[in-house]
Amino acid sequence: MGDTPQESATPSLFRRADRSGLIVAGAALAACAGLVVYGVVDTGESDSKPKRRTPTASVTYEVSGQGTADITYQARDEAGTATVVxxxxxxxxxxxxxxxGQDPTLSITLGENGGQARCTLAIRGRYVQSATASGTFGRATCSGALPTTPATAS
Known part of the structure; x- marks a missing residue:
């Protein structure tokens, strides 16, 4: 009778060990799945290198006159694509x-009703050019040059 209790206790220990192993394995699998989901869902770029910003200069475009005009100007586009209004x-x-390094340019085109309009261009608050368009489909262009390096404080 002494051997019987040990034999029945041994299988019970194995069952507990198997259950514990399954629980630990399930928890590890759930943690791995959570990390995978987090990696797929997280679209932040916190771990990536910071993007280098291209140095820019403030440019003010103005068109004075009455009525309407088609306006084309250069904005923050490194490829040189113009914006049209x-x-x-x-x-x-x-x-x-x-x-x-980009040349700011402002072009105006009057419509079939003509009239008169004046474009002006200012770089960093300094006016650099102005031009006048008049008449039916009149055109004018203002342009300037930006340096290729940022301005330094003096």
Whole structure:
């Protein structure tokens, strides 16, 4: 009779060990699945290298006059793509950041009703050019040059 209690206790220990192992394995699997889900859902770029910002200069475009005009100007686009505003109500003004090395340009085209409009261009608060368009489909262009390096404090 002495051997019988040990034999029945041994299988009970194995069953407990198997259950414990299954619980630990299940918890580890759940933790791994959680990390995978977090990696898929997390779209933040906190671990990536910070993006380098292209140095820019503040450019103010203005168009004075009455009526409307089609306006094309350079904004924060490193590829040099222009922004177009069709039939903009005058007077019109826009201040944007333009990447250094790009040439800020403002073009205006009057409509079939003609009239007169004046474009002006200011870089970092300093007016650098103005031009006047008049008549039916009159055109004018203002442009300037930005340095290729950022301004240094003096």
């Amino acid at each position: 069709k039939a903009a109500a005058l007077p019109w003004r826009k201040t944007v950041e333009v990447p250094l």
